[in-house]
Amino acid sequence: MNTPLSHTLPVEVVVSDCSAADAGSLFAELCRRFGSDRAADETPHESAGARPTIWAGTFDTSVAHGTAGPMTASPPLSGPVKAELQGEPLAVERLRHALDEMFLVRQLGVVAGDQEVDVELRLESRPRT
Numbered sequence: 001m002n003t004p005l006s007h008t009l010p011v012e013v014v015v016s017d018c019s020a021a022d023a024g025s026l027f028a029e030l031c032r033r034f035g036s037d038r039a040a041d042e043t044p045h046e047s048a049g050a051r052p053t054i055w056a057g058t059f060d061t062s063v064a065h066g067t068a069g070p071m072t073a074s075p076p077l078s079g080p081v082k083a084e085l086q087g088e089p090l091a092v093e094r095l096r097h098a099l100d101e102m103f104l105v106r107q108l109g110v111v112a113g114d115q116e117v118d119v120e121l122r123l124e125s126r127p128r129t
Contacts (some may be wrong), residue, residue: 008035009062009091011129016054017082023055025075025122026083033098035060061087061094074102076125082108086118 015023022047038057085092100106103123
């Protein structure tokens with residue numbers, strides 16, 4: 001993201017409870033729609049050891065890439081993905097809308113503050129028709 005931070009609507013996305021491949025697919029799809037601190041072809045890696053792995057990226061929702069309507073089918077996920085979105089409410093709403101177009105989304109929880117919202121989601125692949 002090469003724009004000044006004051007003009008962006010960033011959302012931090014933290015992904016867990018999934019494979020590195022699923023995290024990579026999710027981030028690649030978000031990079032197609034929004035500016036990010038991640039490269040679209042950046043491949044997440046599993047960490048060694050018994051501790052759970054999480055992946056994080058920041059997405060600028062102030063300017064959307066791609067089309068306004070639904071895009072081509074997202075790559076299927078091998079299983080459910082847990083995603084936590086954190087940012088200004090309008091920014092989180094924009095990113096959530098994009099996720100709704102790509103995946104089946106179930107909201108697990110939400111914590112709202114004065115200036116920020118934190119939303120926990122469960123994402124699954126849409127059935128192929």
